[in-house]
Amino acid sequence: MEPKILQRSDHCVSRKNISKNALTVLYRLNESGYKAYLAGGCVRDLMLGRQPKDFDVATDASPQEVKKCFRNCRLIGRRFRLAHVMFRGEIIEVATFRAPTSGTLPDAEGDEEPNNEENEKRDVVINEDGVVVRDNEYGTPEEDAFRRDFTVNALFYDIADFSIIDYVGGLDDLDKKVIHCIGDPEIRYKEDPVRMIRAVRFAATLGLEIEQNTYDAILSQCSQMLHASHARMYEEILKFFYSGAMEPAFKLWKDTGLLDVMFPGFSTWYREQATPEEIHWHHMALQQLDKWKTHNIKASQELAYTLFLTPYIRSVRNEIFARGDLSPRNAYMEAVEQIQRVLSARILIPKRIAFKIFDLTSSQDRFLDRKNEQRTIRFLHRSYFRDALVLFKFDALASGNPQSDLIEAWTEDLKKAPPPSEHKERPHKPRRKRRRRRPQH
Numbered sequence: 124m125e126p127k128i129l130q131r132s133d134h135c136v137s138r139k140n141i142s143k144n145a146l147t148v149l150y151r152l153n154e155s156g157y158k159a160y161l162a163g164g165c166v167r168d169l170m171l172g173r174q175p176k177d178f179d180v181a182t183d184a185s186p187q188e189v190k191k192c193f194r195n196c197r198l199i200g201r202r203f204r205l206a207h208v209m210f211r212g213e214i215i216e217v218a219t220f221r222a223p224t225s226g227t228l229p230d231a232e233g234d235e236e237p238n239n240e241e242n243e244k245r246d247v248v249i250n251e252d253g254v255v256v257r258d259n260e261y262g263t264p265e266e267d268a269f270r271r272d273f274t275v276n277a278l279f280y281d282i283a284d285f286s287i288i289d290y291v292g293g294l295d296d297l298d299k300k301v302i303h304c305i306g307d308p309e310i311r312y313k314e315d316p317v318r319m320i321r322a323v324r325f326a327a328t329l330g331l332e333i334e335q336n337t338y339d340a341i342l343s344q345c346s347q348m349l350h351a352s353h354a355r356m357y358e359e360i361l362k363f364f365y366s367g368a369m370e371p372a373f374k375l376w377k378d379t380g381l382l383d384v385m386f387p388g389f390s391t392w393y394r395e396q397a398t399p400e401e402i403h404w405h406h407m408a409l410q411q412l413d414k415w416k417t418h419n420i421k422a423s424q425e426l427a428y429t430l431f432l433t434p435y436i437r438s439v440r441n442e443i444f445a446r447g448d449l450s451p452r453n454a455y456m457e458a459v460e461q462i463q464r465v466l467s468a469r470i471l472i473p474k475r476i477a478f479k480i481f482d483l484t485s486s487q488d489r490f491l492d493r494k495n496e497q498r499t500i501r502f503l504h505r506s507y508f509r510d511a512l513v514l515f516k517f518d519a520l521a522s523g524n525p526q527s528d529l530i531e532a533w534t535e536d537l538k539k540a541p542p543p544s545e546h547k548e549r550p551h552k553p554r555r556k557r558r559r560r561r562p563q564h
Contacts, residue, residue: 124265127294129287136169136280136287144210145178148193148217149282155192157184158264161280162218163271166287170278170297171329180217181267181279189217221270222262265290272311272318273325273337274303301334302326308340316347320359320381327363327372341379348384353471356385360470364427367416369409388465389435400522401434407521408433425479426510428472430517436462436484455485482507483514490515490529503540512537 138146145161152159162181169175182189189206190196196208196217206217262270264279268290271277275296279288287294296303302325304311304318312319319341326333333341348356363372376382383390393402408430415422422430429436440458444451459481463472472480482505489502490512502508512533519526 124290126265126268127289127292129289129294131285134170134287135172136166136285138285140169140174141165142178142213142215144208144213145180145215146282147210148180148208148215151192152180152182152184152189152217153282155184157182157188158220159282160264160288161282162267162278163276166278166280167275167293167297167329169280170287170294173329177213178215180215181220181264182217183220183264184217185219185261186217189219219261220264220267222260222266264288269305271305272315272321274305275325275329275331277305296334300331302329302331302337303334304337304340308337309344312340312344312347316344316349316351317355317359319345319348319379320363320385323372323375323379323381324359324363324366324368327368327375328366333375338379341381345380345384348381348469351469353467353469356470357472360385361424361427364412364431365416365421367413369412370406373409385469386466387469388462389432392435392438396438397434401438404434404518404521405431408517411517422513423479423510425476425483425507426513428476429480429483429510429514432462432480433484433514433518436480440484451488452485456481459484479507479510483511486511487515487518490526490533493529493532499536503536509537 141161145165149159149161160181161178163179165175165178184192186198186204186206189208190198193206193208195210196206199205199207203218203221208215208217268277268279271291274291274293276293277289277291278293280286281288291305292303302322304322322333322337322341325331363369366372373382376385382393393405397405411430412422412427436455436458439461440454443449443457443461444454449457459477463477466472486502486505486507489498493499505511512530515526515533516530518524519530
């Protein structure tokens with residue numbers, strides 16, 4: 124298949140907007156006799172006039188050959204073998220062109236199931252649910268383009284002549300402002316269910332529409348999200364929180380049914396039990412996450428998750444506390460543990476993050492009591508205090524319950540307090556080893 128090629132004079136991509144480290148990688152590979160392309164989302168963003176957050180390179184050099192070109196390189200990955208070229212403050216990811224799995228090439232669009240007999244001849248492993256768990260079969264630039272998820276993510280920038288190469292119609296879809304799955308979307312979602320929420324994220328963040336077949340397949344295949352990696356889901360949700368487009372993304376989650384699969388328990392509460400006040404609070408939380416992105420503020424992972432889940436946590440906590448057998452603090456702990464257990468079927472929230480979510484939600488009442496000076500000082504020195512104060516300020520705003528005097532007092536105390544790095548913690552005393560008694564003869 125002949126690609127559509129835009130020469131340098133016909134597109135807006137400039138090397139001025141490309142990372143110097145990425146250019147270093149591209150030039151060195153090219154000078155070593157290999158094809159070297161910028162690939163994926165960075166080309167898409169450059170074509171849209173946006174500044175990419177990272178730059179990925181695709182090449183016909185194998186990972187081992189890439190490693191020989193760069194001393195500052197390490198190889199990673201099991202499902203996909205990748206090369207990371209390490210620079211100070213930046214990692215350039217280099218992937219070898221890969222052959223596609225079934226359902227992606229034009230003549231395979233009608234396949235209903237991945238062809239496992241064919242895949243056995245290659246280094247491809249597909250589990251019983253149809254999810255690709257390993258794929259290290261290398262291919263051509265055209266094959267690599269067809270194995271990518273969406274057409275707008277399958278564009279290449281060739282450092283040899285500064286042209287844009289399009290095998291899959293991504294340039295036309297950028298002009299139409301649509302997210303279009305490459306190949307049969309039902310098969311592609313089955314191979315990697317996370318592609319469904321990626322489609323939503325790209326649509327929300329880039330202001331694009333999801334093409335009808337691509338959208339309909341999400342409606343019919345959203346239950347496939349049950350097979351997605353739980354740890355990967357945690358990271359994917361963070362990308363939404365930091366995207367600056369949580370408000371439109373959340374609407375798409377609800378419309379497509381993905382919310383029910385991604386956030387069990389929460390979705391039922393939101394749809395059936397949440398009060399208008401709680402829904403308003405949550406809506407303002409989505410807006411706040413987007414405002415932070417606008418102002419280049421990156422909240423901690425625990426604060427982002429806490430802001431999203433707080434009304435739900437409080438609702439569950441109130442039900443537990445109403446039983447009368449737990450203290451308010453222990454009711455919060457039970458609520459966070461209960462929610463984590465339910466969500467763990469979809470999202471693997473690390474225990475350290477769950478503990479911090481508990482700290483942030485359960486500490487809010489402490490802002491109302493400033494009578495005990497020593498207790499106030501101890502609270503100021505907690506590692507989570509700054510995030511807790513941010514949550515307290517937001518809660519006062521979202522609840523329509525101004526606490527200006529308290530907020531001002533705590534903010535002044537925080538200015539006087541040393542930064543967390545200066546807090547001295549007690550040194551950990553290692554346990555003394557017990558001497559083993561010799562047996563009596």
